[in-house]
Amino acid sequence: GIQVEQSPPDLILQEGANSTLRCNFSDSVNNLQWFHQNPWGQLINLFYIPSGTKQNGRLSATTVATERYSLLYISSSQTTDSGVYFCAVTSPLSGAGSYQLTFGKGTKLSVIP
Amino acid sequence: DGGITQSPKYLFRKEGQNVTLSCEQNLNHDAMYWYRQDPGQGLRLIYYSQIVNDFQKGDIAEGYSVSREKKESFPLTVTSAQKNPTAFYLCASSRTAFNEKLFFGSGTQLSVL
Numbered sequence: 001g002i003q004v005e006q007s008p009p010d011l012i013l014q015e016g017a018n019s020t021l022r023c024n025f026s027d028s029v030n031n032l033q034w035f036h037q038n039p040w041g042q043l044i045n046l047f048y049i050p051s052g053t054k055q056n057g058r059l060s061a062t063t064v065a066t067e068r069y070s071l072l073y074i075s076s077s078q079t080t081d082s083g084v085y086f087c088a089v090t091s092p093l094s095g096a097g098s099y100q101l102t103f104g105k106g107t108k109l110s111v112i113p
Numbered sequence: 114d115g116g117i118t119q120s121p122k123y124l125f126r127k128e129g130q131n132v133t134l135s136c137e138q139n140l141n142h143d144a145m146y147w148y149r150q151d152p153g154q155g156l157r158l159i160y161y162s163q164i165v166n167d168f169q170k171g172d173i174a175e176g177y178s179v180s181r182e183k184k185e186s187f188p189l190t191v192t193s194a195q196k197n198p199t200a201f202y203l204c205a206s207s208r209t210a211f212n213e214k215l216f217f218g219s220g221t222q223l224s225v226l
Contacts, residue, residue: 043217099211
């Protein structure tokens with residue numbers, strides 16, 4: 001099946017710093033999503049981004065489907081950005097109209113004051 | 114507010130006992146999912162349902178059962194056959210299965226007494 005690799009696995013930032021998280025995938029995908037899991041376990045959908053670039057406040061994401069990667073940019077990081085960031089890709093399964101959703105293992109971000 | 118409600122937040126299971134985790138959504142989504150997350154790990158799919166009265170096994174269905182009698186509800190039963198049930202359980206939904214934006218509930222932490 002499709003492989004999804006996220007890097008780095010762990011990241012420690014000083015508050016105010018910028019960062020880039022990467023998601024590589026091994027095959028063609030229909031869609032890609034980025035999630036943030038806060039320290040209490042809640043997963044929030046940040047971006048639904050099969051291709052191109054999207055921005056939401058201090059966060060932006062770019063997916064280059066032809067080169068099989070996506071980047072999540074966090075600017076001016078805040079302590080509330082701490083948590084785990086997951087990417088998940090949708091790829092077709094054999095059989096008409098069937099899909100699978102595969103998660104990466106996540107990047108754990110710690111923002112220190 | 115539209116969203117996904119999981120209950121209880123914390124649950125304890127005795128040996129040989131079945132327990133049921135509740136998941137309700139008011140997003141009018143057809144597809145619903147259950148994921149298991151172990152400490153420091155990614156998400157693994159237990160069961161999913163694409164439509165009412167239909168559900169399919171995911172990657173780790175053994176020891177679990179589900180029902181989908183109503184569009185809004187997708188309860189998960191952890192049976193006594195699941196020998197290692199301690200984990201964080203997340204319910205999710207999307208408009209259609211796997212190929213649309215995914216939304217998560219706040220999770221249930223299940224522990225064994």
